[in-house]
């Protein structure tokens with residue numbers, strides 16, 4: 001059996017599909033049938049420990065790969081949209097984000113409200129990231145200026161609204 005340790009500095013999430021890819025690679029490399037996975041969470045000092053068989057890992061990896069190849073697949077906004085490179089252009093995420101602006105939106109349902117707010121934030125951060133990338137390539141959006149600030153060794157660039 002091989003063992004895999006992955007240090008996570010953020011919140012606990014469902015990392016099983018990601019771990020299945022790593023575990024399968026290790027099992028293939030070392031010709032083993034089992035992999036013990038340790039998701040180690042530094043913030044809470046906890047660990048999530050489980051074992052993948054090679055069959056289980058292959059099933060998950062093939063399922064994810066099949067979804068990616070499926071031409072009929074639909075975007076399905078989820079808790080990982082904030083990390084998605086496509087979030088600025090994703091129609092499903094934008095539809096979700098619009099819900100928060102809809103005057104008929106059910107503001108009594110805090111769970112629904114929070115989910116919509118998170119989708120809107122993910123979409124907005126994607127748009128900002130894309131706008132800065134395009135500005136760096138020379139296409140600065142009208143009404144904005146590309147500004148650069150250095151703090152220590154770090155330089156950040158952002159778009160500032162002109163008066």
Ligand code: SF4
Pocket residue numbers: 075076077078080081084085086087090091092093
């Ligand atoms: S932004 Fe769209 S494509 Fe990206 S993970 Fe979310 S739903 Fe999927």
